Amino acid sequence: MQKPFLNQWTYEQIQFSTVQAMVKPLTAAGQRLARSRTPFLCGDEALWLADQEDAHKLSAALSLPQRNGKELRANVVAQFMSMPDLEEILRLLQHGESLFLEHMANLKRFFYFAWQLGGYLREADLHFVWWNIDAVPLLSCLQQSGSAFTPTFSLVEVGDVRLREARAELEATIQKRGQLEYAFLNQLKERYKISLRRDQTLVIGLDYVDLLQQARSDPQLQMRMQTMFEVVFAPIWPSERDAWIELEAKQRADIAELEQSSLQMLTQRLFPLRERIVALVNQVAHLDELLARVAVHKDRGYTWTALSSHDIQLVGGYPVEHPEFTPIDLTLHNSISVLTGPNMGGKTAALKTVLTALVCHHYGYPAPVTAFFAPLYAHVRYVGGDAQSLQSGLSSFGAEIVAIQEAQSLPTAFVCFDEVGRSTNPIEGAALIEAILREAQVAMQSQILCATHFPIRLQAPVSYFRIKGVQMDKLPLDQVVEDLSKRLALLQEAMDYHIVEQTSGDVPQEGLTIAKWLGLSDSVVQTAESLVRGKKKG
Structure with missing residues (x-):
C-alpha cells in the first residue's frame, strides 16, 4: 500500500488546514476541486512548472482595466458569484434522466457566465492550455436562434413551437374570463353602491334593512355568513364563467404536456453534449481554484515558491498567521542538517515553518515566506511532539519509535525530527538520534532536518545550525523581577531567534541560566552547575 504524501500527524502539527482554508474558490465546482487538490510529487516537475x-x-x-471600466479580477469574480451549481444536473444527464425547468435555467446561467468569462480572458490576452471549451455551442442549445445571448432561460423560445401559441391562447382565455368577472362584479357594485372586498364578497351592515332584504332575494348573491353587525354575501357566477374556467384548465394541461415534451426534447439535445458540459464545468472550476490561490498571494502577501534540483532555501519564513515573528532564513545543502538551540529558542517553530513552506510548495500554493526554493519529494513527515495513545497503550516514546520506523521506510522523503529521544533516558536518546542520522546518511533516500538538544557527531557531509538564543547582555540578571509574566517578556526580548550555521553539532548550554531567570532556586541551580562541571572534568 502506497504511503500518503502527508500523514495525519504531520498535517495536524503544521496546521496545514489553516493554509487550505485561505484558498476560497467562489463556485461550488471550484470548492470541490480545492478540497480534492493533491500535491505535486517528485516526477511532476513539468506539471508543477505549468501550474x-x-x-x-x-x-x-x-x-488590468477592461472595456467596462472594471479590472479583470472584478469581472471574473462577478461571473463566478453568479454561477449555479451543476453537480445534480450533471448526475441526471449522465443517467439519461429528464431535466426540469429549473435545471434548464441553471444550465443557461452557467453557460452564459462561462461565455462571459471567456470573453474577459480573451480581452486580457490570457490563454491557458486547459481553457479550451467554447460555451457558445452549449449556450446556443438553450437560446433562440439569432437572438442576443442572455442569462435568462425561456422555454417558449426554444421548446415546442406550439408552446408559444398555446400560451397566447391561455392568456386570451384568462383575459376573457377576467373581463366577464369584472363586468359581473361591477354590476353588483352599481346595484348596491358598495365596493366588494378583495375576496369578491359583498358586506352589508344590519342597519341597512332594505339592502339586506334586496340582497337576500337577489338570484346573483348567496349569503355566506352573518355576524352581530353584518351579513356577508358571495356572488353566484354566471354559467359562462364555468365554461371559461374549464377551458382554462384544459389549456393549462395542454401546456404542461407541451412543456414536458419540450424539456425532454432539450434533454435529448443536451445528452450527447454531456461530456462537453462536464469539461466546461471543470475548466471553470480550474480557473476558480487558481484564482483562489492567486488571491492568497495578492491579499495576504504570500510568495510563490520555486523549484530547485536539491537544496532547500528558505528566506524570510514565518509561521502561518504570525508575520510579526522573527523571520527564518535557512539553506539546507546536505542530506542531513542538524539544528540546535536553547529551550524556548524556537526550534520547533523553525521546523514547522520549513515544513509549511515545503507543503505549500508541493500543493502549488504561495507560502508565508519572502522566498523559497525546493525540489519535489514523494513524502513529507514531521516526527516529534507527543503522539502517545491511551487507547492503544502506546507511550510517547513508543509512538515516536513507530513514527521513526514509518519515516525510515519512505523513499524520496523530507523528514523533520524534532527532539527525538527526549522521552527516554538521555544517554540512549542521544545514541538513538545519532544512529538514525548515520543510517540515513548511508541510505541517502531522504533529506533530514533534525532539531535536538543532544550533541551530534557525524561524518561529512552534514550541516550544523543553531538558533542564536539568549543574548545575555540584554537579560538583567542582576535585577530582581518578581512578576513571572514580566520575566517571560524580558526573556523573549533577550532571545535572538535567528538561525546561524556552525561547524559542529555542539549544543549551547543556556538551560540553567534560563531556569534561574524563571525563578528556580539558587541552591538547585548551583548544585546543577556543580554537577555539570564535574561531568565535564570526568
Missing part, C-alpha cells in the same frame, strides 16, 4: 506559469500569468493580469 505555476498559469498562476503567475493570472496574477499579473488581474489588475
Whole structure:
C-alpha cells in the first residue's frame, strides 16, 4: 500500500488546514476541486512548472482595466458569484434522466457566465492550455436562434413551437374570463353602491334593512355568513364563467404536456453534449481554484515558491498567521542538517515553518515566506511532539519509535525530527538520534532536518545550525523581577531567534541560566552547575 504524501500527524502539527482554508474558490465546482487538490510529487516537475506559469500569468493580469471600466479580477469574480451549481444536473444527464425547468435555467446561467468569462480572458490576452471549451455551442442549445445571448432561460423560445401559441391562447382565455368577472362584479357594485372586498364578497351592515332584504332575494348573491353587525354575501357566477374556467384548465394541461415534451426534447439535445458540459464545468472550476490561490498571494502577501534540483532555501519564513515573528532564513545543502538551540529558542517553530513552506510548495500554493526554493519529494513527515495513545497503550516514546520506523521506510522523503529521544533516558536518546542520522546518511533516500538538544557527531557531509538564543547582555540578571509574566517578556526580548550555521553539532548550554531567570532556586541551580562541571572534568 502506497504511503500518503502527508500523514495525519504531520498535517495536524503544521496546521496545514489553516493554509487550505485561505484558498476560497467562489463556485461550488471550484470548492470541490480545492478540497480534492493533491500535491505535486517528485516526477511532476513539468506539471508543477505549468501550474505555476498559469498562476503567475493570472496574477499579473488581474489588475488590468477592461472595456467596462472594471479590472479583470472584478469581472471574473462577478461571473463566478453568479454561477449555479451543476453537480445534480450533471448526475441526471449522465443517467439519461429528464431535466426540469429549473435545471434548464441553471444550465443557461452557467453557460452564459462561462461565455462571459471567456470573453474577459480573451480581452486580457490570457490563454491557458486547459481553457479550451467554447460555451457558445452549449449556450446556443438553450437560446433562440439569432437572438442576443442572455442569462435568462425561456422555454417558449426554444421548446415546442406550439408552446408559444398555446400560451397566447391561455392568456386570451384568462383575459376573457377576467373581463366577464369584472363586468359581473361591477354590476353588483352599481346595484348596491358598495365596493366588494378583495375576496369578491359583498358586506352589508344590519342597519341597512332594505339592502339586506334586496340582497337576500337577489338570484346573483348567496349569503355566506352573518355576524352581530353584518351579513356577508358571495356572488353566484354566471354559467359562462364555468365554461371559461374549464377551458382554462384544459389549456393549462395542454401546456404542461407541451412543456414536458419540450424539456425532454432539450434533454435529448443536451445528452450527447454531456461530456462537453462536464469539461466546461471543470475548466471553470480550474480557473476558480487558481484564482483562489492567486488571491492568497495578492491579499495576504504570500510568495510563490520555486523549484530547485536539491537544496532547500528558505528566506524570510514565518509561521502561518504570525508575520510579526522573527523571520527564518535557512539553506539546507546536505542530506542531513542538524539544528540546535536553547529551550524556548524556537526550534520547533523553525521546523514547522520549513515544513509549511515545503507543503505549500508541493500543493502549488504561495507560502508565508519572502522566498523559497525546493525540489519535489514523494513524502513529507514531521516526527516529534507527543503522539502517545491511551487507547492503544502506546507511550510517547513508543509512538515516536513507530513514527521513526514509518519515516525510515519512505523513499524520496523530507523528514523533520524534532527532539527525538527526549522521552527516554538521555544517554540512549542521544545514541538513538545519532544512529538514525548515520543510517540515513548511508541510505541517502531522504533529506533530514533534525532539531535536538543532544550533541551530534557525524561524518561529512552534514550541516550544523543553531538558533542564536539568549543574548545575555540584554537579560538583567542582576535585577530582581518578581512578576513571572514580566520575566517571560524580558526573556523573549533577550532571545535572538535567528538561525546561524556552525561547524559542529555542539549544543549551547543556556538551560540553567534560563531556569534561574524563571525563578528556580539558587541552591538547585548551583548544585546543577556543580554537577555539570564535574561531568565535564570526568
